[in-house]
Amino acid sequence: MASVGNKKDTLSLNLYPMMDIFSILITFLLMSYSTDPVSHDVNAGLELPDSQTMISLDEIPAIIVTKSELFVNDKKISDIVNGEVPKEQLGESYQGAIRPVYDELKRISDANKRIAVATSTDPALLGKTGALTMEMDKGHPFKLMKRIMLSAQQAEFVTFKLVVTRLEN
């Protein structure tokens, strides 16, 4: 009777298929590797519109408007219901602005000014208006965007960098 226990078998794992998979995976990852100055993960409850833009995102969005919430610097400001801020959360607004958004942005704007006064020697820079990066769900109406822009404008932010999904050309 043949005994298996006494036999000395050499088992070798064939690693070549694994090497092939790794090579393909690395090639794919290197191809899709992004060298953008800012890498930002888009919120799960948010879909961005597509764009032909070649301009990369250069700072983390300050205003994020998901399908159901509005954030300023990661701080929840209000809910969004049917593409609008509920009336009770608009606050004491002026010409359609959203008061809590204005208050938060004004606080940031004032802080930026204080920093500019303390650090800058160029007087032209002191009166300079700010830029804001805004990320907004593609299904929201212009009315909501207008309200946010108006709030920001009153807080002296006049340039908006609207975040979009960049289509590869």
Added chain:
Amino acid sequence: MRRKRKGIKRDEPTDIELNIIPFIDVFSLLNTFLLFSAVFMATGIIEVQVPFLSNAPAPKEEGKRTLEVKIDAAKNKVQVITEYSKDPRNEQKFDFPNSKEGIDRMHERLVAIRQANPTQDKLTFYSEDDVIWENISALLDSAKFRKQTDPIFQVKNPKSGEMEQDTQFVFSKIVMGSVIL
């Protein structure tokens, strides 16, 4: 006398195997690093401005007769309006359906306007409240960015004041005219 070479005899069958374990180690580490740092969706920006009242002195061009280019977007229709800032105003309106084909045609019209007015790189954008951001971004895209088949325009360098080639934009400055205090 012929000397015998020491070492591997050519006639003998050899069983050489490449040690691929270090390769796998490197690949695994590289894979892990790339998977952690990968961004699978490239994000970009469209820069726009809102009108702002300032105490700063008015620019020199204020008194000149310049062409104003406007886009007025509604849910089903887009209108491109051109008008001079002083008499004779020569107002012209071009209507397009708010669809992919309509936006493409609008782009062609804007390119023609820009070609006829090489110094004009500013466009004012108006929209109705119910137009969604996806649609607005398509319109802004079409108005702002140059396609590969479009001619290259000249733009004034704000620092040097010299005209330079602008390979990226049709209208580089877009003002959201609907956002007015």
